[in-house]
Amino acid sequence: MSSTDSLDSSTQARPLAVGAAGRLNTRPVQVRWGGHSVQVGGGAPVVVQSMTNTDTTQAIATAIQVKELAQAGSEMVRITVNTPEAAQEVPAIREQLDRMNVSVPLVGDFHYNGHKLLTQYPECAQALSKYRINPGNMGGGKKRDDNFAQMIEIACRYDKPVRIGVNWGSLDHELMARKMDENSKRSTPWPAQAVMRDALVVSAISNARRAEELGLSPNGIVLSCKVSHVQDLITVYQDLASRCDYPLHLGLTEAGMGSKGIVASTAALAVLLQQGIGDTIRISLTPEPGGDRAREVIVAQEILQSMGLRAFTPMVVACPGCGRTSSTVFQELADDIQAYLRRQMPVWKDKYPGVETMNVAVMGCVVNGPGESRHADIGISLPGTGEIPSAPVFVDGERTVTLKGDAIAQEFQAIVEDYVERRYGRKVTA
């Protein structure tokens, strides 16, 4: 019997209990490198991850991009391991990262030949902290089962967790054919889309159960079911979460470029995260030509921070501007302050614990400016058209100084720095 026959569409749903951290109860999975461990699931904060787009055979270029993603806040980074040459370079990438004091765990992304690469390159198997396995890309029938078993045996041997990641673009054809056949025998057949969604969930869970039968700890399994449409993703993950307690990796695959990719990812993930579903997220943005790969990390952080699930960097509240705005000064100030705050975070996060929760308001005129600024930890209300050319500053809800002249931006930044030092600086006790 194939592993995918061992679970049918009527698997009992589990009661969905949201724990103290606002997440559904899932098993904890540790993803380790050296003395560093990232917990996925088990009530841990939602983990941000990303993926490189460098050629893995270019070890230095890949290590540099991994470092950039980690510095932007990616807590795990996935790299493609698609050829013997790529597998050969994985230990060199790891060593280069260790030399740069970058302890972020590396996840190997395998398709088609992962069983061979992990067997033939044991140093690659050891250097990776987690393996991504796509059961839909491992051949068919007995060959698929053997290849899957080989990868799980290696994960057991090296004590590595795996993500069993099914994707609707590479769904197990035999399973899908069987599901369509079963569906045709229903008195009221389901729509084809519903059959596909069910097949994704069944594929993920049945392969996870098979991995357990092969000896992998249930605390070493993360699941994902990637689709590229928002409503499909929501439905599939709600179903998946109700039918298992493995931690879930969320992401809308092939989300797209620019605002479309960000909006579609946010729309899907926000619904699920709000329901406590999802233990780690990746935003699959297509970078603009020459664009920054780390954008996907920032978007993931902003989704989590906007929803109040995690805090990564102080947030700037800024009004959109309108006909009352006399100039672009406030837009530039809002942009400069947000960029400045983000640049400081690698140092500030250790030096000023809690600073990531700070709110800064930059407002364009007197209509909402003072009110919004009072609600922020620190805020500035710039003058609109016809208003007196002065910018009152509010600290902890109280109006403090009023800035005037050409150096408002620099003076406001100095006020922010002073506030951070006073409020978040470690108190030295005698």
Ligand code: SF4
């Ligand atoms: S705060 Fe003033 S400038 Fe900003 S959107 Fe409102 S009315 Fe317009």
